[in-house]
Amino acid sequence: MGHSRKRTGKDGRPRYTAYYLDIKGQERSAGTFSNKKEAxxxxxxxxxxxxxxxHGHAGRGRQTFQEYVEKxxxxxxxxxxxxxxxxxxMINKHVLPEFGPIRMVDIAPEHVRAWVARMQADGASPRLIQYCKGSILNAIFTTAFDDQVIFFHPSRGVKTPTVLKKPRKIVTTAQFDKLYQALPTADAQLLVETAIESGxxxxxxxxxxxxxxDSETRILTVSRAVVELSPRFHPEGKRFLVKDYPKDGEYRRFKLSRQIVDKLTAHIQSERLAENDLLFAHRQDDHPKTRRPHIALDDSDLGLTEPNEHGRRYRHGTMTAYNLAKCRCAPCKASYATYRANRRATGKDSPRQxxxxxxxxxxxxxxxxxxxxTPARQAAALGFTPRFHDLRHAHASWLLAGGADLxxxxxxxxxxxxxxxxxxxxxxPDADETALDALSRIRSRQ
Known part of the structure; x- marks a missing residue:
């Protein structure tokens, strides 16, 4: 049962504090007032x-957005x-600077709308704005609303810029062959071919x-996935976290072609891999870091840099051009590299490991x-820049184009x-050929 309790304020005047029982039966304050009637x-x-x-109490809504999110x-x-x-x-970079010091109960849709407008004015892409508002901010306010920290949803109904859906560009079989031939090692070729064969x-x-x-049945079982994390987000402070389920949360089994299974089996035998070994593993010794070749340049033919902010120009291939003109051409970078190498050789700089x-x-x-x-993609000169994930898109498109069941x-x-x-x-690219053939047949009748 609620009640009012009389006390004396700092000025000696009587004050009345209102108390009530929350859902757990704990006594909480509903505020302090100057008279008993208000209390x-x-x-x-x-x-x-x-x-x-x-059953929320007013104090929960008075916490700041930053306090609620972080704690x-x-x-x-x-x-x-x-x-x-x-x-x-994303929260630390885009959300907290805007909403961090504001109390949860004070955040209104107008604040969210103004934040979206500012992000757009600052050059943020529509996809980034949609991700920050639609995924992150909505999730925070939805949880706060469900927990009765707030009693209305500030970001619900606030619109974000339209994200344009660009047509998907699929790697063709001819383009994949060029990319495959440009890969530097047989292991890289096997990994990429497995990706296109399996999706x-x-x-x-x-x-x-x-x-x-299973090399006999050619069945591949997908039951795990690995994600790469910053160590502070890893439960054990490591870099790679193996999850006992793929992205969709379900195991799946499907058959591979005989030729890729034979290649994988030969790879397993040549590398003497055990049952629990990774099919594709990274070894430091297999990929030594290559140094850039030193190219001797004739200083007399290099010319002068573009004017800097003070209107001054400097000769290419010198430290002054690198430092004062901020020039990053090959001769200027070579000059800086030579300078640093000489300092290390004389013991003036500690060489970095x-x-x-x-x-x-x-x-x-x-x-x-x-x-x-990236080097293989550039060497193949495909005319566009496919990502590795686009091999999965190509796998799906090739299967459907070949008549596979949806x-x-x-x-x-x-x-x-x-x-x-x-x-x-x-x-x-040739998906519309049947439509064009039908159009030609109709036109030819006339």
Whole structure:
């Protein structure tokens, strides 16, 4: 039962504090007032709110957005480790600077709308704005609303800029052959060919182990995936986290072609891999860091740099051009490299230890992109810049273009809905040939 309690204020005047029992039976304050009538009214209103099921108390809404997110939402919200890492970075960079010091109860839709407008004015892409508002901010306010920290949803109904859906460009078989030939090693070729033959995601592909492949039945079982994290988001402070389930949360089994199974079997035998060994592993000794070749340049033919902010120009291939003109052409960079090498040779600078790839055997995605995929893509000169993940798109498109059943392709790729798989119908460049042939036949009748 609620009640009012009399006390004496600092000025010696009587004050009345209203108390009520929350849903757990704990006594809480509904505020302090100058007379008993107002105090009684306050605790009666508080008890009425508890009876309605709105068992939050005013103090919870007075906490700042930053306090709620950092102490309540992030520690307790269930999400994948990789999602937690992404959310934390976006919250610290884009959300907290705007909403951090504001009390939860004071945040209104107009604040969210103004924040979206500012991000757009600052040059943020529509996709970034949609991710920050639609995924992160909505999730925070939805949880706060469900927990009755706030009693209306500030970001619900606030519109974000339209994200343009660009047509998907699919790697053709001819383009894949060029890319395949440009890969530097046989191991890289086998990994990329397995990707196009299976349609696996990067985390599923690089976590494949010998035990996952049945060479007799040619059945591949996808039951795990690996994600690469910052050590502070890893439960054990490591870099790679193996999850006992793929992205869709379900195991899947499908058959591979005889030729790729034979290649994988030969790879297993030549590398003498055990049952629990990774099919594709990263070894530091196999990929030594190459140094840039030193090219001798004739200083007299290099010319002068563009004018700097003071209108001064300097001769290329000199330290003054590198430092004062901020020139980063090959001769200027070579001059700076020579200067640093001479200092190290005379003991004036401590040589930095060569950077090694931080890995437990899994292939780092960024390393593979920079050292293997991007050079091969550039050498192949495809006319566009496909990502490694586009091999998965190509796998789906090739299967559907070849007449594979839509449901079979859905289960093979691990899509949650068949609508996702349908996006790959008619995505190859020659997909409209049948329509054009039909148009030609109709026109020829006339």
């Amino acid at each position: 009684d009214k306050a605790w009666q209103q508080a008890e009425a709110e508890v009876a309605k099921g709105r 309540k939402w992030l520690p307790n919200h269930v999400m994948e480790p990789q999602t937690r890492q992404s959310y934390t970075g 696996l995601r990067w985390g599923e592909l690089t976590e494949l182990r010998v035990k996952d492949l 060569p950077r090694l790839c931080d890995t437990d055997g899994h292939i780092p995605r960024d390393w593979f992109r920079r050292q293997i995929w 449901q079979v392709v859905k289960e093979r790729l691990g899509h949650s809905t068949i609508a996702t798989t349908e996006k790959y119908l008619h995505t190859l």
